[in-house]
Amino acid sequence: MTEKIITTTKDNHQQMIDLKTLKRMFENSQYPKYEIEKQIQETIKKLSNNDSPQPQGNIEHALALSEEMLAIDPSNERGLANKDYFEYILQNRTLIEPQAIKDFNSPNDSDSTSTTVKSLPSQNDLINKKNYKVNNQRLGKDLEKLETVEKLCRDTNTKLDPHRASKLVCRYRHNNHPYLLWMPIKEEQLFDKPEILLYHDIIRNADIDEIKSLATPRLQRAVVVVNSESSKQAPVDYRISKSTWLKDEDSPAVARLSRLISATTTLSMETAEPLQIGNYGIGGHYDVHVDFSSNPDDELWENDGKADKCNRIATWLTYLNDVEQGGATVFPEIGVRVTPEKGSAIFWYNLYTSGTGNM
Template sequence: MRNPVAAYRLLRQMRNDVIYIVNQPDLYQCKKYQNESDAKLLEIPQLEDLDGAASGLIRLQEIYKLHPEDLTKETFLNADEAYNVGLVAYDEEKFQHAFLWFLYSLDRLTEYSNTDEEELLHYLSSSVYHFGSLSVAIYFSQELLNLDPSNDEARAQLNRLLHLQRNPDIFTLNTESSNYEALCRGEVDERRNPDIFTLNTGSSNYEALCRGEVDERISKRQRALSCRYSTGGGNPRLMYAPVKEEVEWDEPRIIRYHDIISDREIEILKNISRPQVNIERTQTHTLGNSPEEARVSQKIADATGLSMETAETLLVQNYGIGGAFEQHIDALMSDVEIGGATVFPKSGVAVQPKKGSAVFWYNLLRNGEVNWNTEHAGCPVLMGNKWVANKWIHELGQEFRRPCSLSEWE
């Protein structure tokens, strides 16, 4: 499913529908149906699956600096669904993200919602307090008390917050709290004004590369790189059908081989791997010695000039909701609409997924030392679906194809 929010909604709906049917007395009284229902209940998404899917949405929100409104432009979440995402963010102590989801939920509360407004106001106050806006925490605590004047716990919480406000030495106020108050009163639509509220997602090079924030010097250097038709050093199989080779980066040298795997081969590999796919963010399936795996491995051997005798079999991966592969030859088996790049944080390079191509680099220098500049990670898929087949080619067996060096620099 291309839309991660739609996938999250589908998981919730599947679970809720089956549970609803199982709980119908007129249907459940049939013994045969009861046994079938119990079996189906074991197959449906479990609570940890839903939490994992929600965590994936939060990861997308975090990496790409998105608000809930940005994530839900195509697929709407109701108050209950958004509230549950907020709870997961709260449990993960990502309080800014939790606050935004709770606020989104509050805006969509209706008489048909299962979410309790008092609980929602409590979490709004608590989450905003945790990331440093005391005035807004007081505002929501007051709203909670206005909703239920008999709530002694809310009154006690409000008194504690007011005490902190009167004693600034105990609690340092966030200088932007007035902006939050304006937002809460509806005076400012902060979600349309990114200068007022900036998500604290960190400034790591990995996240910046995932968002496409590439240094201009990197861009100029990339424009100077080349592409060519390669015969793999005179490989007879490539003499009349050379492979399309594109240099994605020069140091470390990262090569993309275009059209290395056909659409038919991609579908076969996907079909072999699908039975192993579950609801995790990233699923992995190791292929056995199949004819398809052998054909793809031969193509990789022809293009790279390396021996596959000591290489591992293809490792097929599918990136689920918010899925990423952190710090690890990728054969790309799908195009991705938004996100899903493979980034090299130490080199400042982002390689975009392109169906049918294979991206290749050496993790080791010729002297056998690890080339730390090849440390890489997969960005979360924001829209679309990402399938990848990894091929690990070992140094053993390449002695005459890639001779060693005694230099400490290569």
């Protein structure tokens, strides 16, 4: 998963955040420490390697992270090798300085074609002279909007305006539906306009395990439509995850969830897509987007009753596990943040009754 962070995102600033998250997991997680450490060391090297598809060239940060890892495990061979590698790269950087280039190109006394190079300074000398530049500038457009989204993702204490929050309600819902009358579901209103609803304890652990066991071996790199005319799909760097699709006939657990969604939302599932299962792993993300086609010329607006050609009226998102860090679903335009909670689900409408998008 860490390799995917480096090779699929052009945001080097985000790569550093992901590496720090991995390090915290290494120190605190129950996950096998050897596996996390291995991924961190490989990722650090890719972060600085000019052969990487998206190199950052930030050797100083890579060296610092390697030294932090060696403080945890001083005898780690991979960490020691990385440390030597980065120090070597930093030392040889002096060759780009004018004097170093001059020394390199100066012929020796024998007037032969060979060259001489002065002794390279030590790592401490390099640091003291500060004759290198830290390449940590964040590039790209709409950085202000992006940083607002990231702040919302990180801020676990996000709160709505008290006046607005006072109008939101929690309730038991059954819709007079036989499926829910014997056990109404717990509904929490997270926002009123547009309405975003959170449902607690919506699915049994046994069904979660069944769905995950079916989906895991089928997971593939998630794609998006990159050409609406040809419906061509391809992986993109703004959606880093794996996904697959499950139908009702694949398992009784999937069929039960579909019936529950229909009973809760009072929407028919006849034209609904199959259940999409997503796994974001470590460092995965999906940039800000809408869950419907906003192009009036798209064939999805020509509703002929076929499930694969209908625009998405609404979205139901079920959380199949808790997360140690991150993983939030955010709505940046209204400042709403939802932290994943195993067995819960959120629901919102993508379209108004007129069929136009609910932006």
